[in-house]
Amino acid sequence: SAKMKIHKKRWNIRASEMSKNTLNPIRAIVDGMKLSPNPDKAMIALSIGDPTVFGNLPTDEKVLQAMKDAMDSHKYNGYAPSVGYQKSREAVANFYCSPEAPLEADDVILTSGCSQAIELAISVLCNPGNNILVPCPGFSLYKTLAVSLGIEIKHYNLLPEKSWEIDLQNLESLIDEKTACLVVNNPSNPCGSVYSKEHLQDILAVASRHCIPILADEIYGDMVFPEHTFYSMAPLTNDVPILSCGGLAKRWLVPGWRMGWILIHDRNQAFGQEIREGLVKLSQRILGACTIVQGALEAILNSTPQEFYQDTIGFLKSNSEICFSALSSIPGLNPVRPSGAMYLMVGIEMENFPEFENDVDFTEHLVTEQSVFCLPATAFEYPNYFRIVVTVPEDMMVEACSRIREFCQLHYRPCNQESNDLDQ
Amino acid sequence: SAKMKIHKKRWNIRASEMSKNTLNPIRAIVDGMKLSPNPDKAMIALSIGDPTVFGNLPTDEKVLQAMKDAMDSHKYNGYAPSVGYQKSREAVANFYCSPEAPLEADDVILTSGCSQAIELAISVLCNPGNNILVPCPGFSLYKTLAVSLGIEIKHYNLLPEKSWEIDLQNLESLIDEKTACLVVNNPSNPCGSVYSKEHLQDILAVASRHCIPILADEIYGDMVFPEHTFYSMAPLTNDVPILSCGGLAKRWLVPGWRMGWILIHDRNQAFGQEIREGLVKLSQRILGACTIVQGALEAILNSTPQEFYQDTIGFLKSNSEICFSALSSIPGLNPVRPSGAMYLMVGIEMENFPEFENDVDFTEHLVTEQSVFCLPATAFEYPNYFRIVVTVPEDMMVEACSRIREFCQLHYRPCNQESNDLDQ
Numbered sequence A, B: 001s002a003k004m005k006i007h008k009k010r011w012n013i014r015a016s017e018m019s020k021n022t023l024n025p026i027r028a029i030v031d032g033m034k035l036s037p038n039p040d041k042a043m044i045a046l047s048i049g050d051p052t053v054f055g056n057l058p059t060d061e062k063v064l065q066a067m068k069d070a071m072d073s074h075k076y077n078g079y080a081p082s083v084g085y086q087k088s089r090e091a092v093a094n095f096y097c098s099p100e101a102p103l104e105a106d107d108v109i110l111t112s113g114c115s116q117a118i119e120l121a122i123s124v125l126c127n128p129g130n131n132i133l134v135p136c137p138g139f140s141l142y143k144t145l146a147v148s149l150g151i152e153i154k155h156y157n158l159l160p161e162k163s164w165e166i167d168l169q170n171l172e173s174l175i176d177e178k179t180a181c182l183v184v185n186n187p188s189n190p191c192g193s194v195y196s197k198e199h200l201q202d203i204l205a206v207a208s209r210h211c212i213p214i215l216a217d218e219i220y221g222d223m224v225f226p227e228h229t230f231y232s233m234a235p236l237t238n239d240v241p242i243l244s245c246g247g248l249a250k251r252w253l254v255p256g257w258r259m260g261w262i263l264i265h266d267r268n269q270a271f272g273q274e275i276r277e278g279l280v281k282l283s284q285r286i287l288g289a290c291t292i293v294q295g296a297l298e299a300i301l302n303s304t305p306q307e308f309y310q311d312t313i314g315f316l317k318s319n320s321e322i323c324f325s326a327l328s329s330i331p332g333l334n335p336v337r338p339s340g341a342m343y344l345m346v347g348i349e350m351e352n353f354p355e356f357e358n359d360v361d362f363t364e365h366l367v368t369e370q371s372v373f374c375l376p377a378t379a380f381e382y383p384n385y386f387r388i389v390v391t392v393p394e395d396m397m398v399e400a401c402s403r404i405r406e407f408c409q410l411h412y413r414p415c416n417q418e419s420n421d422l423d424q
């Protein structure tokens, strides 16, 4: 009977292709960096896209109160519909409704963070083999999600010299019959740019001409500095269907709560029932946001005082001005002035820093020598820039800028070409 | 110049294959039913797998307090790591740790509900073209997720006459070289069954022989009636790697909070680093659970009093006994006695109810005449049964059973075959 023993196979468990194709460029780059801060200087991280980490940007008391009220009501512990409570969807619809782009509860799908909103939007619009157009530089999640789903991405260029407007010709040249969606992120991570109405209309004209729906990542919507205006895309078009993705994370400063949404704008009936039903179906895979946050949503949207939003924006503007003007005067650096969101991109004139190979090398040494960490923009597919997050306390921002100055002064080498020019 | 007008394409946006392939059999069946209750009788829904809807099963005060403390600490508003806070993972590890199957924080991945735990587990183990083995009758999400990802499902049979134990021969016969995972749901939705240690060992022996990893859906873990014992699978094997999926939804009665987890059990190193890294990567797609709930998790696990668990189980047992004994004495019905969870399956001797075509038809008429709604088990791929949820208040359960009796008495027809037998 020992001979009759069933042949035991060997264990051979491999991670799926999808998991292997779920690539996080920020993690990949940061994990590959040797980040050993200078022991004599306290670390200052200008890299973290989480406005809560330094404690200087708490959410509003009304927001916390809304959560407590939702808890105390004992009404929000059970399952919500997979697309969210009707009342909460209605609250979002009312908040974002405009005469030009009306919204009803049915046009809103609540999700687990803006990330899931983006995931559902991409998943419903694209099949494997399709492609989507994403900004470069841009937030990496679009690529992470698309590639893992077998969807190709095509990067369109943003123009730093035009405050990161889209290179429309380049954009249009990328469109082909497999293009399923155009992703527009305004205000932008990592650029901090805010598009004018005219530029958004130009983008919409391209989408309209080629009949490409838009995924508008408007998570930083309304987070624009006082002299600028945020235009949501949907009211600016009559025909281009738009899935606008947003959430509580940034404007209400509670990214951990994972409350996001999709606003379905489709006045031209181009999405029709099919996309709506597709989104509902996809929402049933894992259900959406925590019901306590959903229960608090109406009060959060309606009771947060204007001063809270203004104070946040005031702080972000002031800090970004401090940073922009400090870095503007540093030879070798070219910061691009932001108009909103929480970020600032800084160009490095690599030829003036011959010791360093690229932005990754540059920012790595900035940590080693000055204990200041900025994310190399290679993480956004945009080499030779780095991104600064302007949510840190003002004194840290000032200190960080002076350390960056010291670092640059130490390593800056004037180019021969330039000195030749000057000689002439 | 009018002639040079650029040819405008037509809008032709279709929902993706994935969204079309995300099928929810419960929704499909329920939406297809004509549910018009008898206006003279108040509706009693025995169909809803949400223990909170009737208000008779509130969560514990300590659980709510833990949430408020997490809120008040102001520490849990920012982003958590994508796999969850280290401290919260540690709390789960400690709670489920056993000498036979030790767990550390790194073995725990926090997710948005047990649903996302299942999604990540399937996504990391399977490629399109693989198959997974799922119970029949069984919770429909396994199939929903798998099919949408291009993974085939194979149903293995549960045996009602053996308290829904797995037909092991049938199970083993389904395994082929494409089988990537065996899903075991214990205690079971929809059966309310609880497997013995011996049966679990037999299942593990099959998995071990064929080197198939197990997805153990243990969301109803520990929810077993006093005379039964819940055995988690992991401590019962030394070689079979297990992803155990669970969460707060059922035992703590807060399904809306979307707090779930995966426990990685891999003492034999069959998953190795690859599966762990795959899970981490997948967790970065949309991030996981709400940080407030994560922040409360340690206190929830450690402070919820034993009486709370006992009271819940006591109620579920008492209600299921009431239901089981009432339905046992109804000619034409064959309830299967449950040992845990919140469900009870009832067989319908369809030949004795010739007016009705099947379980869907039967339960539809039960609504029309008696305003009692039970989910037809066709929703679990198991025709001619229906599922009862035993979380309703006792008086409703009693009333529902007496209405079911009335309905059955009205429609029951003895079979010719049986009367012949009696004549002999």
Ligand SMILES: Cc1ncc(COP(=O)(O)O)c(C=O)c1O
Pocket: A049, A112, A113, A114, A115, A116, A139, A185, A188, A189, A217, A219, A246, A247, A248, A249, A255, A258, A259, A260
């Ligand atoms: C442009 C952009 N979109 C979406 C997100 C994701 O938002 P959430 O945290 O709500 O998932 C972020 C987060 O940093 C972002 O910068």
Ligand SMILES: Cc1ncc(COP(=O)(O)O)c(C=O)c1O
Pocket: B049, B112, B113, B114, B115, B116, B139, B185, B188, B189, B217, B219, B246, B247, B248, B249, B255, B258, B259, B260
């Ligand atoms: C067997 C089983 N697994 C998983 C789940 C999903 O749990 P959650 O609500 O935490 O996603 C359920 C919910 O009903 C279930 O019955």
